[in-house]
Amino acid sequence: QVQLEESGGGLVQAGGSLRLSCAASKRTIRMYGMAWFRQAPGKEREFVAGISGSGVSTSYADSVKGRFTISRENAENTVYLQMNMLKPEDTAVYYCAQGRDGAVNSDWRAYGYWGQGTQVTVSS
Numbered sequence: 001q002v003q004l005e006e007s008g009g010g011l012v013q014a015g016g017s018l019r020l021s022c023a024a025s026k027r028t029i030r031m032y033g034m035a036w037f038r039q040a041p042g043k044e045r046e047f048v049a050g051i052s053g054s055g056v057s058t059s060y061a062d063s064v065k066g067r068f069t070i071s072r073e074n075a076e077n078t079v080y081l082q083m084n085m086l087k088p089e090d091t092a093v094y095y096c097a098q099g100r101d102g103a104v105n106s107d108w109r110a111y112g113y114w115g116q117g118t119q120v121t122v123s124s
Contacts, residue, residue: 002027002113004096009118012086016122020081022096022115029053033099034072034079037108038092038120045108048094049081053102061106063089086122093117 008020020036035050049070050059058070069082079096097111105111 002029002098004098004113004115006094006096006115006118009094009120011121011123014086014088014122014124016086017082017084018086018120020083020094020096020118020120022079022081024077024079024098028074029072029077029079029098030074031102033101033103033105033110034070035097035099035105035111036070036079036081037095037097037111038090039095039117040092043092045095047106047108050099050104050106051079052104053099057104059104059106083120086120088122088124091120091122093119 003025005023031053036048037045039045051070067085072079095117096115098113
């Protein structure tokens with residue numbers, strides 16, 4: 001069973017940048033789609049970005065297009081989320097998730113394994 005651990009969260013001013021990492025252990029994530037979701041207080045968990053197992057296909061929520069970039073380094077068993085031009089509304093706990101197959105999917109039900117999350121806070 002894979003274990004996912006997020007890191008890289010923190011406090012940043014609006015307009016700043018953060019890079020989140022999701023390190024997988026105990027099993028390779030090479031063939032699986034991976035995604036980042038986020039959940040703000042009082043709100044439902046929402047899809048942020050996803051990447052296919054091959055790394056060829058990506059998908060983004062409209063709210064982050066042009067600002068966030070998802071990538072993966074299969075040799076390191078790691079997925080990244082580069083977040084630029086951060087806004088206060090990006091404040092949330094960010095979760096990494098592994099899909100049940102190699103596709104990109106924005107539905108949380110397509111993901112069987114989740115990390116514990118990392119807090120991102122953007123001040124205005």
